[in-house]
Structure formats: structure tokens, C-alpha cells
Amino acid sequence: MPRVICVAEKNSIAKAVAGILSGGRSSRRDSPSKYIKNYDFTFDFPFSGPSNVTMTSVAGHLTGLDLDQAHGWGKCPIPQVFDAPIVDIRTKDQEKMASNIKRECRNADFLMIWTDCDREGEYIGWEIVQTAVQANRALRENVFRASFSHLESRHIAQAARNPNRLDQRAVDAVRTRMEVDLRSGVAFTRFLTELLGSKIERDSGSKPNQRPIISYGTCQFPTLGFVVDRFERIRKFVPEKFWYLVLSISIGSDKTTFQWERGHLFDRLAVAVIYETCIESSRNMAKVAYVKSKPTSKYRPYPLTTVELQKNCSRYFKMSAKVSLEAAEKLYQKGYISYPRTETDSYPQAMDLRALVQQQTSESRWGTYAQNQLSGMGPNQFQWPRAGKNDDKAHPPIHPIISAGAGLDNENEKKVYEYVTRHFLACCSEDAKGHSTTMTLQWGPEFFSANGIVVLEKNFLEVYPYMKWDSTKQLPNLNVGQDVELSSYLMKDGQTSPPNQMTESELILLMDANGIGTDATIAEHIEKIQQRDYIKKKKMNKQTYLIPTTLGVSLVHGFEAIGLEDSFAKPFLRRQMEVDLKMICDGNKNRAEVVNDLISKYQDYYGLTSSRKNKLIETYTDIKSVM
């Protein structure tokens, strides 16, 4: 029988796919790498007929990128970094993975790539092909690619029966990204470190003998930029005074306050004139202009993505993005939750979500809730989750797989498991239902309104305590057209207040919205710029904020002073690269063209930065004296 080698991006996928295609009858062998197992079975592929199959995997990338030896740090003038030769290298772990691929492929007839169906997965697929061909040249003509977006059995079987080819454009796009990140990162990191490394004073807590690295990275700088931006907005904030009108009526001991529909105005005289007009025409009497009453809902959350998990664990449990992702990874390795790195916020139709809810019925804290959801009785029955707009075509939303019961002893893992599970049950619930009433008074020519909410059914909120929705005080029972006596009518003043310093949860949101980093790397970038001493965590009244250091502020302003056309500290450059990568994927540009464009841009920027490097030093000295 022909021999077919299948290679997935990680062992969990290899294991699951082998289980499905073999009908549960595969046999497992160890590999030279402790992360990787080989699964043997037989299967009838359309390209090979009945075959002996080995399903194996890598663990992420199989190769890395670096400059060649002659262009190491200090061995060449920095500008050569922009056109030095690039070599593929492997770490020890990658060497072990590669030797497994080579050994399995030596006597194979076909190779089928089962990496994740995203851009990075396509590139890893290409790395696997390169490695396989080193051991068996004949394989080159017999490479197929499985297209799948989740691990439901029928879907996987269909992927096996409908092989595709690797998408070379996606491979080219990733290679472009790697090359640009490497050359720009290395060049500016060496430059900045040599320029400023000996001049900056490091804050206490850093190792004194270690020369600091002042790095540039296409993701590090925009991340820093967000933090500095907020810091400056607060520093430069000038409060502005405003004035507004507010009414209240009292019926018995019940007081209701009505807010001015104009909000507030920044002109004291204008507000005073309106105020007097109202008093002259209506004194202390107002009329009920209208009462609007309508059913209202509080929507259950969307299915859980990595970014949402990190944001909410930061907000609700004060866990850093890195710590929450690590806890989620542990839970995934132990089989409690699904793969934690996903951008997908809708569930594939074929998934058996009821079975997953069923798993939770034995839990002490939310078991009864889950039972009621599946009981067929009562108001809050199982609902298919809302569908968001994002799909990474590789992983479903994060969800619990089995009940953890008392099986967890790590505090962070407990918290993250509970959050993931409550979020999942909330997704499969009814929206909360309520009734909202808005009453509007007319006083003179002006309108004022008050809002009241009655929560009728909490539904998902019963299992999701993180979100609050409470009934407010009931509005008085008044009819449209009725005259009412005001218990007070006041002109008040206030002033605008600055925003708060950046929280990690806000920073994650900004990075995600601007395409800085990915679900898997956002936490690392935030961590990295702390290591580099660009920002620091600071606790202020129970909140942890991210504050830039002198060095962080200086880098952002220093590059502003140099005046690059696209600021390093803004997300624009990175976004532009994404646009170019998309064009490579769509066949509208080729790799060489994009690499050339971007690298020559960075070369220009390097020239400019280098000729105005004094501005970087001056900026640092200036800022140090004022911060």
C-alpha cells in the first residue's frame, strides 16, 4: 500500500484528526521530540487509494530567520542589515521536529499538510515541505493540503477527501512580514542601543551590570505609542468649565431627577439666559411632554476570543494578559478547555454545544443553571450563541470541554476556567429582558428627561456575574400633558476631567483594533516593552495602570522630532504592511515588490534618523530633566 504522511501544526490536531480518520483505531509512536507523537492507521485518500498513513505534527514553526554569520551584531556597518543575506535556522527543538519529519517522509509516497488554515499555518506548511523534500525529493510532486476550520468529524473527513494545494501567495506574504520585521528590528535596535545604551539611566530594579538593550520592533513601538499618547493627553489636559440645568420633582418621599437634553454648555452666559427664560415663562411648573416605554434587552456576550479573554481577565481578576493566557494554555493542555488562541467569535453550525453544556451539569456552582438550560422547561432555555463577524478559519471560540470539578489547584487556572465556563454558558443563554421608560418634561422651551429600567428576566446574567444590570428606581406615575410642580430647578456648573491612565485591558483593545500583534503575541509585546523599561505598571486606588518611563516618552518624542513621514510610534506603518500582505495574498503585488518598497522606506528612515541622531539624545536629556 502507498504510504501517506500527514503533518499538523500541533500534536492536539494530529491526535484529533488521526482519531477521526482512523475511526479511533490508530496506534501511537513516540518521536525524537517530546511534544510530538506519530499516529499510524489506514485511510483511503482520493490521490493514493487505501494507504498506510502516519499522522504527525510540528509544534509551531519548523525554522526561524536570521542574518547570516558575517552580519552579526558589531560585525558589519548597520545599514548592511537592510540587504544582508538571510538564512533559515533551527533551534534544538526544531531540529528534533525536523528529524522526525525527515525520517517519516523518507519512504513516503505522499505528503498532506494539516496545519491551521491561516496565513502563518500556510507558511509552516511550506517549512514542512522544504524539510520533507530534504529527505525525499520525489515527494515534491506529491504534496497536498487539507482545508479545515474546526475538528468536527464530518468536516475533517470531508477535508481528507477534498485535498487542495498550498497557497504560495500566503507563504510569500508571511515571508515578507518576517523579512521586514527582522531587518527593520535588527537595524534600529543596534542603532538605538549603540546611540543611547550608555547614556540612559536605568531605574532601580534592573540589573546594573547588564548593558540595556534599546530595541525597535514593528509591534513594540506602536504599543509604546499608545501608552505615551494617553500619558501626554493627561499631562496636557486643561479642565474646562461647563454649566447645565437640572430639574427634580418629589412625590411623597420619592425624588426623581431630570437631566437637560442639551447635556452641558461651555458658555455660562448662554445657560444663564436660557435659565432665566424658563423661570420667567414657567416658574416652578413643568409639563410632561412625553413618556416612552419599550421592552429592552441586555445582550449576552459573543463567543469568546483570546483578546476578549485577556481583556476581561485583566478587568475582572486583575490578571495580566500574559498570566491569563498562560493559565488558559495549561487548561488546554490538561484537556479542560478548547484551544485558547483564536480570533473566531461564532460557532460552526455542526458543533454539539448542548453536549458541552451537559458536561457542566455536574458542577456545584453552575450545574443547576446548566441543567435548567437543557430541561425544556422554564424561561431561560438553551439558545444557539450569537455569531460575531470574526473567523480565523482555524479555531472555534474558546469553550470548556469537560467539567473540571475539583481537579484544579492553581488559583489562576481556577479563575480562568470559571470565567471561560460562565462565559460559554452565558453565550448559550437567553438575553436578559427588561422594560425601559423614558419620561420627558418640558419647562419653558427646554426639555429634560429621566430614565427608569425594570429588569424582568436576568437569564444569562444569573450565570455571568461580571456584567451588571439592575432595576433603577421606578419613574413617578404621570400622564402626558399633566402639569407637575418642580421641587427644584437649578443651574449648576462642573468641569471636564482628564482620561485615566492606560489600563492593560484598554491597551489590548487598542492593539487588537489597530492590528498590532496577534491574539498569541499581544501579551508578549506588552511584556517586552516592560522588560525594555519603556513602560511600568503602577498601582493607584485598586487599579493597575501602565505608565511610560522617561526612556519610553523620550523614544516616542525623539522620533517625532526627527520627523519621519510615518511615525514609528503610530500604528500606521504596521497597518500599511498588512494592506501590502493582503495584496500579495490576492495576487495584486508580488513579494519582491513589497519587500523592496518597505525595506527602502526603512532605509530612508534609517538615513534620516542617523543624520539627526542628536535629536534623540537631546530629547532624552530634556525629558529627563522634567519627568
Next chain:
DNA sequence: GCAAGGTC
């Protein structure tokens, strides 16, 4: 000693 992206 440098990047960002996978994964463990």
C-alpha cells in the same frame, strides 16, 4: 545582545 510569529 537585535524582530514577530508559531507552539510547549
